[in-house]
Amino acid sequence: MRYLQTLLTASVAILVPARTQPSSEELAVLYAALEVGPPEHPTPTVERRVPLSTDDDTVTPLIDLQVYAPPVVPQGGSKCTVDLLKHDFGDGSYNNPAIAAYTPPPDKACGQPGNWAAVTLNLTVYSNGTQYDRLSSLYLSHVEVWRHSSAEPTKTGTIWTSVKDVTHYSALFAKSGDLLMDFSNIISADYALDGVFHVTLTGTFYAPTTVFPKPAVADLVLPISNLSPNQTNFFAIDNDAGGTVAVTVPRRAQQAFLEVYASGNSAEEFWYLNTPDEFLSYFPSSTGLIGKGPFREVQALVDGKLAGVVWPHAVIYTGGITPTNWRPLTAYGTYDQPTYFIDLTPFLPVLADGAEHNITLRVRGQGEDPTINSDWFISGSLHLWLGKTEVSGTMTTYIAPTDALAATSGRASADNATVRLSVVANRSIVIESVLHGDQGKHVVRFEQRLSYSNEQKYVSDGWVQWGVQLTEGTTQSTHGGSVVLRDAFSYPLSVFSNYTLYEMQFGAYGSAINQTYSRVLQTPAFARGSRSILSIQHAKGTVGLDDWPGLRHAINGTGATDQKFAFHSSTGATYYRSIAAKNDAWTRDSVWGSLRDEAPPVPKEQIKPGGGPGFRRELGTGV
Numbered sequence: 001m002r003y004l005q006t007l008l009t010a011s012v013a014i015l016v017p018a019r020t021q022p023s024s025e026e027l028a029v030l031y032a033a034l035e036v037g038p039p040e041h042p043t044p045t046v047e048r049r050v051p052l053s054t055d056d057d058t059v060t061p062l063i064d065l066q067v068y069a070p071p072v073v074p075q076g077g078s079k080c081t082v083d084l085l086k087h088d089f090g091d092g093s094y095n096n097p098a099i100a101a102y103t104p105p106p107d108k109a110c111g112q113p114g115n116w117a118a119v120t121l122n123l124t125v126y127s128n129g130t131q132y133d134r135l136s137s138l139y140l141s142h143v144e145v146w147r148h149s150s151a152e153p154t155k156t157g158t159i160w161t162s163v164k165d166v167t168h169y170s171a172l173f174a175k176s177g178d179l180l181m182d183f184s185n186i187i188s189a190d191y192a193l194d195g196v197f198h199v200t201l202t203g204t205f206y207a208p209t210t211v212f213p214k215p216a217v218a219d220l221v222l223p224i225s226n227l228s229p230n231q232t233n234f235f236a237i238d239n240d241a242g243g244t245v246a247v248t249v250p251r252r253a254q255q256a257f258l259e260v261y262a263s264g265n266s267a268e269e270f271w272y273l274n275t276p277d278e279f280l281s282y283f284p285s286s287t288g289l290i291g292k293g294p295f296r297e298v299q300a301l302v303d304g305k306l307a308g309v310v311w312p313h314a315v316i317y318t319g320g321i322t323p324t325n326w327r328p329l330t331a332y333g334t335y336d337q338p339t340y341f342i343d344l345t346p347f348l349p350v351l352a353d354g355a356e357h358n359i360t361l362r363v364r365g366q367g368e369d370p371t372i373n374s375d376w377f378i379s380g381s382l383h384l385w386l387g388k389t390e391v392s393g394t395m396t397t398y399i400a401p402t403d404a405l406a407a408t409s410g411r412a413s414a415d416n417a418t419v420r421l422s423v424v425a426n427r428s429i430v431i432e433s434v435l436h437g438d439q440g441k442h443v444v445r446f447e448q449r450l451s452y453s454n455e456q457k458y459v460s461d462g463w464v465q466w467g468v469q470l471t472e473g474t475t476q477s478t479h480g481g482s483v484v485l486r487d488a489f490s491y492p493l494s495v496f497s498n499y500t501l502y503e504m505q506f507g508a509y510g511s512a513i514n515q516t517y518s519r520v521l522q523t524p525a526f527a528r529g530s531r532s533i534l535s536i537q538h539a540k541g542t543v544g545l546d547d548w549p550g551l552r553h554a555i556n557g558t559g560a561t562d563q564k565f566a567f568h569s570s571t572g573a574t575y576y577r578s579i580a581a582k583n584d585a586w587t588r589d590s591v592w593g594s595l596r597d598e599a600p601p602v603p604k605e606q607i608k609p610g611g612g613p614g615f616r617r618e619l620g621t622g623v
């Protein structure tokens, strides 16, 4: 079916939003730094990356990576690194998470539990053989702290590492609990799937220093998840009801922020390319086009009342669209998916009464009953700051229509040879309360102004498709007039795919993808100013297939991916990277900025300016 992973080896909003994406001034500094490029004499690279496990020292494992902004941590203070989890996800790992007891590190060098300046996790995975991209999620005490997808490994071994700042979960790390990691994998001789994921998770705890004190992170973090003791903890959502959990919020809570993890899976993996139902009949079902339209909204509700929404960035996994594009350079977010924040503080007069309340996470699409296909994986956490006084107050403004109904329009040429579709949606939410708490009487105001457009064009009976999507907007909240949350984002995505040669012996398909993630994010959860990220990616690739019809395999392919990345923290830290890969090899990598040594370029011996040989599978090697 179309867009299944391939293996290598309306009615509109009431208020019209203003232009809301990150301001040109904010982005100008990021573009300017990329324009100037790296300094002429870069400092020598320290080779930090080492293979996790291989007994064949003639083979260098391919370094596979998602470009990320390294965490900003204290320099020169006291710190410690501890092993948290080591597990091989192989045969029998499907729906069988690894569970490891967690206790706060007692070593003095780590700093006092709960009083850390920063906490980071290092997730390193080694795999060799053949495997699909598989999704993993990591929880501490049932709170999701990391959502990650795998590489499609090479036969000679592939290694990938990401380091994530988890300081905002300090309240969880300060207490004993269970670390649960789901990385459902399948080993199958019938399908020639032999790639095991060898996972090493370490944590680094930084004691505060005079220049880098403990940030004002939440005092309490509650799970918004299914709380299972032995299965993955996200809600797998395939209906309009979503997932609900009852929470009890202490009466002394002064601030409440919800963090949300959300990703489409199966028939929702490529939600942004899904066809509106009213136009599905224009195309033969053999094209495998999927319905329920391309617009998705993740909603958070408090006792059934809408409290805020997320219009997510589309994360493309390593098997997504054209897998040859994502080895060794992945799309942004693959190894550490972005998360989103909703301010629930205006709901505290209701939530913080000492009784149980329902928090619901659900997804709305454009189909009918349910509005989405199967399925979305959603979870979240409620970050609470506790004070001295019991909070009370009144909600004074509530403008939050139940749904951002998307408006779809389309036209077909006389012979139906070309079909053009357009989906637009706008959304404004304003929720304001007057609260009485530690700060005395003050106004808390949560506001979202979001806009969305998606243009699709189909030719050749739907075998060729263009999808051009733009999601942008600002989520902002002020407490007593000061901005405490600001998420200004713009996520342009453009996908071209050509499947005209798909249904034939030795068929093939190809694609071209442009994707940008530009986001300025300030949240009280991060407690240390704002972070600006600009990632610009261009990818182009093809995949060749064997037998038609019947069980098919990818037999060869080409893929070239280019990325420019810039990161600024309001603390002054910077990280820039200009990187490219072609046909399974690195062709370019330069890294500069103050955080360069935290995630240095790939070793020179892995840079092959002409690219690699590309993916090849021997014909006649069985299944």
Ligand SMILES: *[C@@H]1O[C@H](CO)[C@@H](O)[C@H](O)[C@H]1NC(C)=O
Pocket (backbone or CB within 6 Å): 053, 054, 055, 056, 059, 128, 129, 156, 157, 194, 196
């Ligand atoms: C690759 O995987 C196979 C089977 O899991 C294992 O026997 C072999 O040692 C691995 N090779 C390397 C280089 O890790």
Ligand SMILES: *[C@@H]1O[C@H](CO)[C@@H](O)[C@H](O)[C@H]1NC(C)=O
Pocket (backbone or CB within 6 Å): 048, 049, 050, 052, 122, 123, 124, 161, 163, 200, 202, 598
């Ligand atoms: C991450 O951990 C791996 C092994 O567990 C180690 O080799 C690597 O140096 C670490 N990377 C960073 C940036 O800390």
Ligand SMILES: *[C@@H]1O[C@H](CO)[C@@H](O)[C@H](O)[C@H]1NC(C)=O
Pocket (backbone or CB within 6 Å): 229, 230, 231
């Ligand atoms: C998983 O947990 C559930 C709920 O506690 C329990 O009923 C079930 O037996 C457990 N399954 C396994 C395999 O431990």
Ligand SMILES: *[C@@H]1O[C@H](CO)[C@@H](O)[C@H](O)[C@H]1NC(C)=O
Pocket (backbone or CB within 6 Å): 281, 282, 283, 412, 414, 415, 416
């Ligand atoms: C185009 O497709 C629509 C929807 O299936 C159908 O109603 C219409 O008859 C088709 N037109 C032509 C010229 O095939």
Ligand SMILES: *[C@@H]1O[C@H](CO)[C@@H](O)[C@H](O)[C@H]1NC(C)=O
Pocket (backbone or CB within 6 Å): 303, 304, 356, 357, 358
């Ligand atoms: C929470 O949901 C349950 C189940 O639907 C319902 O019985 C209960 O009344 C709800 N609680 C509140 C406070 O809305």
Ligand SMILES: *[C@@H]1O[C@H](CO)[C@@H](O)[C@H](O)[C@H]1NC(C)=O
Pocket (backbone or CB within 6 Å): 012, 013, 016, 017, 407, 424, 425, 426, 451
């Ligand atoms: C959404 O807002 C944009 C920008 O203001 C506007 O151009 C567009 O027409 C709006 N769309 C709808 C459906 O109102």
Ligand SMILES: *[C@@H]1O[C@H](CO)[C@@H](O)[C@H](O)[C@H]1NC(C)=O
Pocket (backbone or CB within 6 Å): 494, 495, 496, 512, 513, 514, 538
């Ligand atoms: C991607 O961007 C390049 C350069 O702007 C452009 O030539 C190409 O047509 C774009 N491809 C897609 C699929 O939008």
Ligand SMILES: *[C@@H]1O[C@H](CO)[C@@H](O)[C@H](O)[C@H]1NC(C)=O
Pocket (backbone or CB within 6 Å): 464, 498, 499, 500, 501
């Ligand atoms: C799609 O691929 C076919 C076969 O390679 C080619 O003939 C056709 O021109 C392509 N279509 C587009 C729009 O690029």
Ligand SMILES: *[C@@H]1O[C@H](CO)[C@@H](O)[C@H](O)[C@H]1NC(C)=O
Pocket (backbone or CB within 6 Å): 506, 542, 544, 555, 556, 557, 558
């Ligand atoms: C893939 O293999 C097929 C069948 O041997 C061949 O026709 C095609 O040219 C190959 N494509 C690439 C990109 O190597």
